Amino acid sequence: MVTQDDLDQLVDGLFEKTVADELEIVVTSDNSALTRYANSRIHQNIARMDNGLSIRAILGKRIGSASTNSLSEDAALETLKRAETIAKHQREDPHFKGLPEMMEGKKQKSSSYVAPTANFSPEERAAAVKDIIDHASAKGVDRVYGSFQNSEQGLYVANTNGIRKIEKITKACLTVTAIADWDNDRGFGWSEACSPDVTKIDPVAVAEVAVEKGLNNIEMSSVEPGEYTVVLEPLAIKSLLMYLSFMGFSSRAVQEQRSFLNGKFGKQIMHENVNIWDDVSHEEMVGTSFDFEGVPKQRVDIIKQGVAKDVVYDSYTAGREEGKKSTGHALPMPNPSSPMTMNLIMDNGDMSTEEMVETTDKGILVTRFNYCGVVHPVKSILTGLTRDGTWLIEDGEISKPLKNLRFTQNLTDAFSNIEGIGKEQKLFSFDYYPIFVLCPALKISNFNFTGGTEF
Amino acid sequence: MRAGASMEDLLEYGLKEFDKYGLRYGDIRFSDISTESIYVKNGAVESIKHWQSCGYGIRVIDGGWGFASSSILTRDGVLKTIERAVKIAKASSLASDMIKLEDITIHEDEYVSEYQKNPFDIELEEKLDILIEAESRVKTDESVKVSTADFKAWHFEKLFGSTEGARIKQDIIQCGGGISATATDGKDVQTRSYPNSFGGDFHSEGYEFFKNLELVENAERVGREAVELLQAKQCPSGNMDLILETSQLALQIHESCGHPTELDRVRGTEASFAGTSFMTADKLNSLKYGSKNVSIVSDATTPYGLGTFGYDDEGVKARKTDLIRDGLFVGYQSSREDAAIVGVPVSGNMRADGWENIPLVRMTNINLEPGEWTRAEMIEETKKGIIMDTIKSWSIDDKRLNFQFGTEAGYLVENGEITCLLKNPTYTGITYEFWNNCNAIAGIDEWKLHGVPNCGKGEPGQVMRVGHGCAPSRFKDVRVGVGKW
Numbered sequence: 001m002v003t004q005d006d007l008d009q010l011v012d013g014l015f016e017k018t019v020a021d022e023l024e025i026v027v028t029s030d031n032s033a034l035t036r037y038a039n040s041r042i043h044q045n046i047a048r049m050d051n052g053l054s055i056r057a058i059l060g061k062r063i064g065s066a067s068t069n070s071l072s073e074d075a076a077l078e079t080l081k082r083a084e085t086i087a088k089h090q091r092e093d094p095h096f097k098g099l100p101e102m103m104e105g106k107k108q109k110s111s112s113y114v115a116p117t118a119n120f121s122p123e124e125r126a127a128a129v130k131d132i133i134d135h136a137s138a139k140g141v142d143r144v145y146g147s148f149q150n151s152e153q154g155l156y157v158a159n160t161n162g163i164r165k166i167e168k169i170t171k172a173c174l175t176v177t178a179i180a181d182w183d184n185d186r187g188f189g190w191s192e193a194c195s196p197d198v199t200k201i202d203p204v205a206v207a208e209v210a211v212e213k214g215l216n217n218i219e220m221s222s223v224e225p226g227e228y229t230v231v232l233e234p235l236a237i238k239s240l241l242m243y244l245s246f247m248g249f250s251s252r253a254v255q256e257q258r259s260f261l262n263g264k265f266g267k268q269i270m271h272e273n274v275n276i277w278d279d280v281s282h283e284e285m286v287g288t289s290f291d292f293e294g295v296p297k298q299r300v301d302i303i304k305q306g307v308a309k310d311v312v313y314d315s316y317t318a319g320r321e322e323g324k325k326s327t328g329h330a331l332p333m334p335n336p337s338s339p340m341t342m343n344l345i346m347d348n349g350d351m352s353t354e355e356m357v358e359t360t361d362k363g364i365l366v367t368r369f370n371y372c373g374v375v376h377p378v379k380s381i382l383t384g385l386t387r388d389g390t391w392l393i394e395d396g397e398i399s400k401p402l403k404n405l406r407f408t409q410n411l412t413d414a415f416s417n418i419e420g421i422g423k424e425q426k427l428f429s430f431d432y433y434p435i436f437v438l439c440p441a442l443k444i445s446n447f448n449f450t451g452g453t454e455f
Numbered sequence: 456m457r458a459g460a461s462m463e464d465l466l467e468y469g470l471k472e473f474d475k476y477g478l479r480y481g482d483i484r485f486s487d488i489s490t491e492s493i494y495v496k497n498g499a500v501e502s503i504k505h506w507q508s509c510g511y512g513i514r515v516i517d518g519g520w521g522f523a524s525s526s527i528l529t530r531d532g533v534l535k536t537i538e539r540a541v542k543i544a545k546a547s548s549l550a551s552d553m554i555k556l557e558d559i560t561i562h563e564d565e566y567v568s569e570y571q572k573n574p575f576d577i578e579l580e581e582k583l584d585i586l587i588e589a590e591s592r593v594k595t596d597e598s599v600k601v602s603t604a605d606f607k608a609w610h611f612e613k614l615f616g617s618t619e620g621a622r623i624k625q626d627i628i629q630c631g632g633g634i635s636a637t638a639t640d641g642k643d644v645q646t647r648s649y650p651n652s653f654g655g656d657f658h659s660e661g662y663e664f665f666k667n668l669e670l671v672e673n674a675e676r677v678g679r680e681a682v683e684l685l686q687a688k689q690c691p692s693g694n695m696d697l698i699l700e701t702s703q704l705a706l707q708i709h710e711s712c713g714h715p716t717e718l719d720r721v722r723g724t725e726a727s728f729a730g731t732s733f734m735t736a737d738k739l740n741s742l743k744y745g746s747k748n749v750s751i752v753s754d755a756t757t758p759y760g761l762g763t764f765g766y767d768d769e770g771v772k773a774r775k776t777d778l779i780r781d782g783l784f785v786g787y788q789s790s791r792e793d794a795a796i797v798g799v800p801v802s803g804n805m806r807a808d809g810w811e812n813i814p815l816v817r818m819t820n821i822n823l824e825p826g827e828w829t830r831a832e833m834i835e836e837t838k839k840g841i842i843m844d845t846i847k848s849w850s851i852d853d854k855r856l857n858f859q860f861g862t863e864a865g866y867l868v869e870n871g872e873i874t875c876l877l878k879n880p881t882y883t884g885i886t887y888e889f890w891n892n893c894n895a896i897a898g899i900d901e902w903k904l905h906g907v908p909n910c911g912k913g914e915p916g917q918v919m920r921v922g923h924g925c926a927p928s929r930f931k932d933v934r935v936g937v938g939k940w
Contacts, residue, residue, distance in 0.1 A: 032915065033543075034914060034915060035546075035547070036727075036914060037550065038722070038723045038724040038725075038726055038727070039722070039723050039724075040550070041519070041550055041551055041552050042519055042547040042549070042550045042551050043520065043551075043724050044520060044522070044542070044724070044813060045519065045520055045521055045522065045543045045546065045547040046522040046523065046524075046543070046812075046813050046915075047523045047524070047539055047540075047543060048509065048512075048523070048524070048525075048812070048915075049523075049525050049526070049543065049810055050508075050523040050524075050525075050526050050809045051523070051526065063502070063503075064503060065502060065503065065504045065505070066504065066505040066506075067504070067505070067506045067507070068506075068507045068508070068525065069507070069508045069509060069510065069526045070507075070509065070528075079507075081553070082505055083505075086503045086504075086505065086579065089503075089579040089580060090500055090503060091499065091500045091583070091587070093499040093500065093501065094498075094499065095499060121546075122521075122542060122543040122546035122547075123546045123549075125546070126546040126547060126549040126550065128551065129549075129550055130549050130550050133550055139722075143723070145723060145726040145727040146727040147722075147727065147728070147914045149914070149915070175727050175728075176727070177726055177727040179723075179726065180540070182723070185731075185735075185854075192729075256600055256601045256602070256637070257600050257639045257641075257644065258600075258637060258639065258644050263641070334494075334501055334502035334504070335502070336496070336501065336502070338495060368728070370852060370853050371849075371850050371851055371852070371853070372850060373848035373849050373850035373859070373861070374848050375847075375848050375861050375879070375881065375938065376861075376879060377644065378639075378642075378643065378644045379940075381938060382938075383848065383850045383859050383861075383938070384850055385850065385851075385852045385853075387730075387852070387853055404852055404857075406852075406857055406859060406883070408852075408859070408937050408938035408939075409938075410939070431914060431915055431916045448938070450859075450883070450937050450938055450940065451857060451859070451883055451937070452855050452856075452857070453852045453854070453885070454733075454854075454856055454885065455733075455852075455854060455856070455858035
């Protein structure tokens with residue numbers, strides 16, 4: 001991994017040679033590895049190492065961007081020239097108010113970078129997978145599936161307004177799917193664990209949950225679609241929160257009047273016990289302390305006691321509103337998906353999942369959701385299916401496994417119909433987005449299932 | 456290529472180094488990828504970006520599979536990456552079976568995709584003029600709050616070599632774009648796009664494809680339709696005939712035939728992530744997937760398809776494979792390893808997203824063969840139905856059985872005529888029931904090839920560009936208008 005001195009030297013050279021009025025340099029580094037297993041055998045085992053150098057050159061209000069994955073001086077200069085040439089041909093962007101100024105923020109938590117995670121070897125990953133396979137086999141499950149990944153990622157941001165910051169994070173994620181009856185295509189169970197510290201992940205404990213779910217998910221029944229009380233485990237809530245974020249937690253969505261929060265700020269839109277905010281400094285969270293523009297990440301309260309409060313900003317969207325400042329939620333810029341929540345948290349409550357089940361006369365317990373899709377963003381309507389373990393609850397007990405169900409549900413209604421919030425929060429990460437979510441289980445009434453599938 | 460002529464030298468150097476390890480199999484794949492994107496939104500050129508990414512991936516079998524990739528373009532970099540791949544392969548052997556690869560014809564060849572004008576050679580000004588004009592014309596009304604115009608182009612230079620003697624050089628250009636209008640009246644939001652949503656339509660073709668999309672000429676219609684949707688009737692609920700336009704049918708094919716016929720999913724290697732498939736090996740040559748009208752192929756040779764190439768990333772020559780023939784499930788998309796295990800032909804579907812990722816079974820161009828109807832005849836012969844156009848939302852279960860799609864626009868058909876515009880159209884069904892209810896497919900004159908640039912699969916996530924050719928088609932007794940509105 002390149003050092004800050006190397007990068008400072010590279011950046012000094014670019015600042016010296018540029019003809020741009022303002023310049024931003026973002027360097028990312030990725031050193032990641034992943035072992036995938038299926039049918040209780042390792043079938044894919046990879047490692048990759050790459051860097052990214054992105055340059056944003058500003059001429060007045062004209063912006064040009066270019067990127068390369070080489071950190072050589074020649075490639076950096078070529079990329080600078082390309083960004084400047086694009087800026088020369090660009091049209092002025094009346095909404096652009098300049099690159100951010102240097103701002104001091106909270107220091108990165110030391111827990112975000114854990115050396116054993118960065119150094120976790122292919123032999124250690126393979127040994128953990130072997131333990132999972134052996135544990136499952138001892139319980140009578142001969143087919144387990146999943147992945148174990150560890151990564152070290154670095155972010156360096158410098159601009160001509162004085163920002164110059166570097167940090168790195170580590171992440172380890174283990175997933176286990178148990179299929180207890182492969183021949184009859186049933187018995188699916190799932191569990192996962194995510195942490196910046198790989199030593200905090202117990203592969204056998206994760207496997208145990210997946211195997212138990214799989215073994216209890218054999219003789220599946222069907223129920224009629226309709227409204228049910230649901231107990232949604234934290235992994236299912238992660239999906240709902242992520243889609244709430246996509247549908248409306250960004251200032252860009254609000255400014256373009258396509259957020260479900262438009263016209264709702266200051267109003268009660270969810271149950272009074274719902275608190276959702278974004279905060280990298282939370283003790284359980286992982287991340288750099290600044291965003292891809294080098295702005296310190298601020299805590300942003302999005303839903304407070306059920307009331308819509310605020311959304312996240314980058315410097316571009318902040319520049320479009322009088323008196324607003326970036327909250328430190330920029331993605332690599334320019335970017336039509338920016339800003340985005342990156343460390344989303346939902347407050348915990350006081351119920352265990354067992355208590356949620358015990359207090360339900362008739363309902364459905366859901367492990368997780370699959371392949372959700374936004375049906376209507378302003379109405380916050382989402383569809384998706386249950387996956388890897390869905391059970392009927394009758395008279396306060398889990399009575400039988402169910403075939404998977406499709407829901408089509410207004411999420412603000414769902415978060416208004418909360419009857420219980422879990423005591424424990426769980427941390428999740430996403431492969432495609434730089435997002436972490438920390439959330440509890442929820443018990444929700446009148447959750448609308450609109451169809452079912454055959455398994 | 457960034458490293459110039461040394462790329463070939465590095466490949467030969469790496470392949471020679473393989474000898475020291477006595478590997479059963481090894482391959483090295485270099486890629487130099489350039490991407491240009493322009494995004495115009497609400498009167499501003501919000502971004503013009505150029506990316507370049509160059510590096511190599513090394514795949515070996517030594518007890519188990521090992522793969523390592525790097526962007527360090529030196530002999531030392533290649534050497535260390537080989538060492539890393541071999542170390543990983545040895546670690547895999549702790550829980551691996553004996554790996555078999557189906558034999559293939561080994562090629563030494565070069566392939567260049569067909570195009571007239573390299574989009575990277577076209578002056579930025581020319582592209583900007585088209586996009587700015589199109590975007591400004593989309594804004595037909597005050598209620599159009601978001602108007603966009605997109606352009607994107609890719610250039611892939613690839614070099615592949617293996618211990619079996621393959622040496623393959625490929626040069627592929629891809630290009631396309633689109634426009635969209637999002638209108639709101641404060642209560643509702645509706646979007647209309649052309650020629651497709653999520654950035655437009657794309658081909659393995661030159662700048663001429665982008666120009667022939669006629670974004671400027673279609674802009675006012677798109678803006679007008681977004682505004683009209685605000686006042687349109689809500690899509691009714693119930694069961695009725697459904698006519699899908701090609702941009703929507705492309706996604707239907709993608710999700711309900713493309714993914715479930717990927718043999719790695721069938722074998723379970725995506726079980727923990729993308730999912731498995733209901734089209735298991737015991738159903739091959741016996742499952743009645745669709746009606747007699749339905750024949751679907753995987754075809755990497757389709758002219759200008761976004762999934763068209765000379766060779767896949769295992770060195771298998773591009774080919775056409777029957778997946779569904781006259782309604783019967785007859786074939787899979789496969790890798791050399793999958794084919795050897797299951798005992799089916801190698802289909803040449805192994806593709807990697809960039810140099811840094813391992814190849815996976817991916818779609819090429821999954822095409823529905825044309826029928827003998829016309830779209831007009833289908834409408835004329837429909838008593839009650841809905842025409843749906845342009846994907847808006849999609850969701851399908853992890854075996855690819857239960858799906859639900861939402862489209863941007865719907866048109867009610869009553870007694871053979873289109874009677875009104877519908878908003879928020881949705882439809883749902885079970886894959887094989889849906890395709891068995893296909894009772895009309897339009898002919899070759901209305902057959903259109905679409906490009907889907909954002910197909911996600913694998914861990915770590917890979918995004919692939921794939922193609923789908925189809926003509927408007929009709930399905931009977933489909934459940935529409937799902938959920939509470």
